[in-house]
Amino acid sequence: MNYFVRALREAAKSWPLLAAALLCSAGVAALWGANIAALFPIIEVTLKGDSLQSWNERRIDEAESRIEAGKRELAEIEGRLAAPAGDAAELTRDRTRRDTLQLSMRGDQAIVYSAERLAPWLDRFLPRNPFQTVLLVVVFVVASTFLKHVLLMGSTLLVSWVAMNISRNIRLKVFDKALALDRAQFMKYGSAGFMAQVTATSDMLAGGITAVYGGAVTEPLKIITCLGFAAMVSWRLTLACLTLAPVVGFLMVWLNRRIRNVSKNILNRSKGFHHVLLEALNNVLTVQAYTMEEFERQRFRNCTRDMMRTGLWHSFYHALANPITEILGIGMVATSIAVGAWLVINQETKIFGITMTEQPMTVPGIMIFFGFLIGASDPVRKLSGVITGLNIGMVGAQNLYPLLDTPSRLAETATPRAVPSPHREIRLDDVTFSYDGIDTVLKGVNVSIRFGERVAIVGPNGGGKSTLVNVICRFYDPTKGRVLIDDVPLTEMSLHDLRRRIAMVTQQTELFNESIHYNIKYGRWEATDAEIEDAARKAHAHEFISEFPEGYRTMVGPNGFRLSGGQRQRIALARAFLRNAEILVLDEATSQIDVESERLIHEALATYVENRTVIMITHRASTLALADSIIEVDHGVATKRPARQQQAA
Ligand code: ADP
Numbered sequence: 309m310n311y312f313v314r315a316l317r318e319a320a321k322s323w324p325l326l327a328a329a330l331l332c333s334a335g336v337a338a339l340w341g342a343n344i345a346a347l348f349p350i351i352e353v354t355l356k357g358d359s360l361q362s363w364n365e366r367r368i369d370e371a372e373s374r375i376e377a378g379k380r381e382l383a384e385i386e387g388r389l390a391a392p393a394g395d396a397a398e399l400t401r402d403r404t405r406r407d408t409l410q411l412s413m414r415g416d417q418a419i420v421y422s423a424e425r426l427a428p429w430l431d432r433f434l435p436r437n438p439f440q441t442v443l444l445v446v447v448f449v450v451a452s453t454f455l456k457h458v459l460l461m462g463s464t465l466l467v468s469w470v471a472m473n474i475s476r477n478i479r480l481k482v483f484d485k486a487l488a489l490d491r492a493q494f495m496k497y498g499s500a501g502f503m504a505q506v507t508a509t510s511d512m513l514a515g516g517i518t519a520v521y522g523g524a525v526t527e528p529l530k531i532i533t534c535l536g537f538a539a540m541v542s543w544r545l546t547l548a549c550l551t552l553a554p555v556v557g558f559l560m561v562w563l564n565r566r567i568r569n570v571s572k573n574i575l576n577r578s579k580g581f582h583h584v585l586l587e588a589l590n591n592v593l594t595v596q597a598y599t600m601e602e603f604e605r606q607r608f609r610n611c612t613r614d615m616m617r618t619g620l621w622h623s624f625y626h627a628l629a630n631p632i633t634e635i636l637g638i639g640m641v642a643t644s645i646a647v648g649a650w651l652v653i654n655q656e657t658k659i660f661g662i663t664m665t666e667q668p669m670t671v672p673g674i675m676i677f678f679g680f681l682i683g684a685s686d687p688v689r690k691l692s693g694v695i696t697g698l699n700i701g702m703v704g705a706q707n708l709y710p711l712l713d714t715p716s717r718l719a720e721t722a723t724p725r726a727v728p729s730p731h732r733e734i735r736l737d738d739v740t741f742s743y744d745g746i747d748t749v750l751k752g753v754n755v756s757i758r759f760g761e762r763v764a765i766v767g768p769n770g771g772g773k774s775t776l777v778n779v780i781c782r783f784y785d786p787t788k789g790r791v792l793i794d795d796v797p798l799t800e801m802s803l804h805d806l807r808r809r810i811a812m813v814t815q816q817t818e819l820f821n822e823s824i825h826y827n828i829k830y831g832r833w834e835a836t837d838a839e840i841e842d843a844a845r846k847a848h849a850h851e852f853i854s855e856f857p858e859g860y861r862t863m864v865g866p867n868g869f870r871l872s873g874g875q876r877q878r879i880a881l882a883r884a885f886l887r888n889a890e891i892l893v894l895d896e897a898t899s900q901i902d903v904e905s906e907r908l909i910h911e912a913l914a915t916y917v918e919n920r921t922v923i924m925i926t927h928r929a930s931t932l933a934l935a936d937s938i939i940e941v942d943h944g945v946a947t948k949r950p951a952r953q954q955q956a957a
Contacts, residue, residue, distance in 0.1 A: 311705035312516060312698075315474065319517050322470045326521055329470075332463035337529035339456040340687075341537050344679045346445050346452075354438040354445075361430050368423045371416040378413045382406065408663070415667065460526075467522040475514030481712050482506050488716040490784050492743055497711065500583035505711060508578045509704045512571065516701010523694035527687040534684035541677045542665045548647055549681060552639035559632045560692070563625060564699050570622045571703040577615045584611050629692035637685025644681045648674040717785060724802035729809065730890040731793045733758045734780060734921065736946075738789035741772075741779055745787075749775045751944040752789070759890070762922040764935035764951065771941045773925045777893055780923065781810055811884035813897035817876040819868030824853055825860040827868075827879050831886035839886060846912040847881035848905050873900035881909065885916060892917065894924040898931065910934060 320326060353363040385402045388394065434441055486494060486502045497505070539546045588595055588604040595604050647659060648669065655668040669677075734757045741750040749772045757763050765773045778784050779791055782798045790797045798806060811831065819827050828840050828849075835843075840860070844850040852875055856862040868876045877900050884892060898906045906928075913922075913934060924931055932938070935951045 311709040312513075312702040314709060315478075315513055315517060315701070315705045316520060318477070319470050319474050319521065322473065325466045325470055329463045329466035329521060330525055332459040332466070333526040333529055335459040336456050336463065336526055337533045339452045339459070340530045340683060341533035341680070343449055343452055343456070344534065344676070344683045345537055346449050347676065347679060354442050357438055359436045359438055360434050360441055361427070361436055364423050364427055364430055368420055368427075371419040371423070375413050375416050375420070378409050378416070382409050382413075385409070411663070412667070463526065464522060467518055470521060471514040471518040474517055475510045478510045478513060478708060478712075479506050482510070482708070485712060485714070485716075488718065489714070490717045491778070492784065493714065493717060498583065500586045501579055503582045503586070504575070504579040505708060508575060509707045512575070512700050512704030513708060514701075514704075515697050516699075516704060519694045519697025519701060523690060524698065527691045527694055530687035531684045531691070534680045534687075538677055538680035538684070541673060541680070542669070544662065544664045545644065545647060545651075545677065546681075548659075548662075548664065549640040549643040551643065552636055556632060556636040556639075560629070560695060563629055563632060564695060567622070567625045567629075567696055567699045568703055570618060570625060571700045572706075573618045574615070574622055575703060575707055577611065577618050581611045581615055584608055626696055629696055630689060633689050633692040634685070637688045640681045640688075641678065641685055644678055648677060718782060718803065719799075720803055721800050724805065725796045725800045727794050727796050727801060727805065730759050730920070731809070733794060734891070735792045735795075736776075736780070736789070737792060739779060739786045739791060740788040741775055741784065741944075742787050743775075748787075749944050750779065750786070750946070753944075753946040755939055755946055755948050757921060757923065759921055760919060762917055762934055762936045763924070763939055763948075764932050764937075765923065765925045765939045765941060766927070766932070767941040772944045772946075773941045774895055776939075776941055776946065777895055777923060777925060781812065781893060782806055809889050810891045810893060811887035811889035812893040813877070813880045813884045813895065815896040815899055817868065817873075817880040819864050819871075819876060819879060821864065821866045823858075823861045823863055824849075824856075824879060827864060828860075828882045828886055831883035832888065835886050840882075843882040843886035844879075846885045846909075846916060847878045848908045848912070849875070849878035849882045852878070874902060874905065877901055878905070878909075885912075890920050892920055892922045894922070894926070894931075896925055896927070898928070903930075906930060 353360055385406050388402055389399065389406070434444065482502060482505045486497075494502075535546055535550075538549075584604075584607050588608065595601060647664065650659065651657070651664055652669050652671060652674050657663055657665050657668055736753045736755045739750055739753040740748060742748045753776065765776060767773055775784070779786055782791070782803065785799060790799075792798070793801065793806070820830070825837075825840060828843060829835055831843070832839075837860075841850060844853055844860075853860055853862070862870075864870055864876075864879070868879070871879070877897060881897060884894075884897075898909060901909065907930065910930060910933075917934065922934075924935065926932060932951065937948055937950050939946050939948045
């Protein structure tokens with residue numbers, strides 16, 4: 309609930325819009341009741357050929373004469389009660405009668421008071437002719453229905469805007485989080501997890517907010533207005549009609565618990581569904597090559613079936629909410645019909661000894677009472693949808709906020725320290741690193757790389773080479789020890805400052821489903837076309853790009869699937885060259901490039917790497933030839949030596 313309250317509070321920041329929506333809702337509720345109340349004069353007065361003014365005057369006269377008669381009777385009763393001795397039974401009867409009379413006189417005084425205040429308004433605004441009054445009431449009902457719908461639309465749009473804005477803000481935050489978390493934190497949720505959060509969970513939360521601000525005010529307001537009007541006719545009868553409310557309340561609490569559980573299941577299934585879908589589609593080549601289509605189909609069938617089952621339970625409980633609340637609505641109306649009919653037919657004011665009305669009810673009076681209760685029963689039914697929406701929103705909030713609250717382990721300092729450009733030295737000071745807190749991947753690494761040095765990192769698979777590079781680029785922070793640039797720990801630099809100094813090419817080239825031009829330009833967004841072409845020439849990509857009919861405007865497809873592995877790597881290299889950064893990191897960057905092209909790229913590299921630090925993970929002797937020194941990483945232990953020593957060996 310706390311998380312959902314947070315979401316509501318966030319939505320409340322758009323309070324001017326919500327206040328406007330609330331005003332619209334109040335207007336809707338008032339017009340809802342007023343429309344029903346407007347029927348009263350038609351039924352009660354005008355159809356009898358009477359005008360409202362004379363009806364009102366008659367009400368005053370009748371009430372006043374009842375008060376006079378009541379006063380006389382009261383005086384007699386007081387006289388009898390004051391007499392020294394009397395029959396005990398008669399005295400009790402007198403006392404009861406006195407109480408009833410006093411109550412009824414108070415009711416009549418209220419009628420006189422309200423009717424006297426109403427009289428000038430009736431004179432000013434309503435015609436004396438009954439038919440003209442009917443016409444006026446009809447026009448009022450039509451106009452107020454129109455106005456009610458204008459207000460309803462206004463309130464719906466305003467609340468939708470607030471909810472959609474919240475949902476958008478939450479999506480932006482989830483996206484920001486996905487970009488800010490370190491790789492290990494990201495993988496805890498995975499792309500599928502983030503997809504589900506960005507789509508399903510945000511929608512659930514937005515739905516909950518819409519339900520609360522859209523219906524949680526309007527519907528209860530409508531109910532309160534109608535019950536308020538009904539209570540003005542007879543508050544005791546209104547209370548009597550609400551006897552079913554506690555039972556329905558209890559059932560609703562039970563139902564909401566079920567809906568919340570099912571919503572949680574739906575969300576989990578949705579995450580599983582995204583997971584299976586993305587896995588199969590991202591690895592579709594492997595699926596086809598190993599003829600695992602049927603296996604994947606079955607997996608997808610299973611998770612869609614599970615989703616459907618949970619969805620059906622959800623629909624079931626959702627549907628159950630309607631009859632439960634409708635029982636309350638119909639129960640109210642049914643009780644009012646039974647009790648009201650008995651009172652009217654027998655012209656009684658009491659039932660089971662309990663006073664229901666001060667005066668015996670008239671047929672039009674009870675009809676209008678029924679009208680108000682019917683008016684209250686519709687919003688009662690709609691309230692079930694509101695409560696369901698609220699529960700779903702709560703589940704959404706419980707899922708989203710813990711993710712949003714997860715601090716990125718790559719926390720940035722508020723006062724970053726500046727490092728001169730270019731730097732003098734990168735130093736790893738006793739760096740230990742573990743991904744899971746169990747296996748130590750880097751063990752007390754002490755290495756220094758001075759500016760302009762070309763370092764090759766070598767070693768067996770799984771030795772810790774990529775991890776070492778990732779720690780230098782601050783994709784992870786060391787578990788122990790520090791990485792420093794010019795004696796400034798990376799944690800005290802701004803991430804932006806660090807990353808702008810680095811250009812990186814990894815073995816798994818990541819390309820965007822855009823043009824080649826776009827993909828190279830990604831290295832330095834303000835670069836000119838000439839600079840882009842120059843970078844492409846250095847990476848020996850210009851030749852193959854020129855052969856495409858659309859040249860640099862050729863679309864590369866999702867993750868560059870329209871290009872060969874070598875072509876992709878060359879575009880990634882061009883992107884890194886364009887960045888013109890002071891630290892170049894190459895993680896097996898030429899592994900898929902043919903020998904001849906690689907030789908040409910190395911020639912280009914030989915001139916490009918001047919005046920910058922180059923860190924290359926490689927197995928290739930040809931790349932090693934570029935290096936000044938070699939860091940060998942094996943089982944997390946790093947040792948550095950000059951490259952000539954290796955060549956000599
Ligand atoms: P290399 O680059 O030398 O092949 P890596 O640095 O990629 O080695 O990996 C070193 C060790 O860390 C390996 O045992 C690998 O299983 C483990 N490892 C790499 N990445 C992760 C990760 N994201 N989570 C957990 N373990 C990882």
